[in-house]
Amino acid sequence: MSARRAFLDITPGETRGVVTLDGRPEHLLIRRDDDDPRLEPGARIAARVRKVEPAFASAFVDLGEGLEALLDFPPDRRPVEGQMLEVEVRSAPRPGKLAGVRASGPGEAPVRLLAPGPTVAERLARLVRSQDLVTGAEARRMADAAEEAALTEAHVLPGGGLVVIEPTRALVAVDVDLGPRKGPDPKSLVRQLNLAAIAETARLLRLKGLGGLVVIDLAGRGHDGTALLNAARNAFAADNPGVAFGPISRFGTLELTLPRRTRAAAEILLEPGGAPSDRTLAQRLVRRAESEAEAETGRVVKIQAGPGLARLAWPLVDRLAERMGARFDREVASDWPRDRFEITVP
Known part of the structure; x- marks a missing residue:
């Protein structure tokens, strides 16, 4: 039976949660203090219908302060413009x-947040069906490892072989590569590789927060479609409701759709070009500073960073100092690149 554990790492400015499956990260939850609660899954809002698009069976709803969302509706429940609805x-x-x-019933003006979505800790508890959360240094190590895995494209399979996951605007492309995996029976070898790749792909897509149309380019040809589809249904069962599969094509691809519920980890952590965002760098800085301060009790921790990074990181360090004391000596290095910072204990 597969075993899941939950880890919770809290730093000024950011909370990270990780669920592991048999010791490997399966979910990475990231909540930053300045995230708008009206955009978090599970939030309930009294919203106003701004515009109805009958041709697409959808409507734009006003969440307040310029925020909008898209509401799909069945033909017999078409809303009208200006109507107040309670939405989730x-x-x-x-x-x-x-x-x-989605609409849960009629709403009352004004447009406002009725209830925030579940916290990271609450979401972790639901995923593992337990309130037993690992915290502290172990949780931080696991969250760092989960971030690294979530941002990696090529993943080595147990026993050899590779799964490469590349999201595009239209779909998520997954390539299964035999790599150095060896065995006496090539057909059996490829079958076992594809079965392992399907299971790993399901875990990795959850970890990365990816969904929509997924195309898996399986290794080899002449597949046992029934066995592979059954394996895929089992591997992606945790993502239901909303998972749908197509038959394995004559080109050796398996297509499926996964519901999108959260932001992808890369969208949170990276800039459009693929580099860590300034906010991500600031969070890494404050985590390092906190770890150094905990390891060197009572000693001053010196932090150096470039101007842009310092602007975002110093307020977070202030919050750290409120809890750990005025032990942080900060210095702006005006000629440093945006991603450089150093933390030392003189």
């Missing part, structure tokens, strides 16, 4: 896409 956020926004909401 079902999927977080992503680049070029609005948050998705």
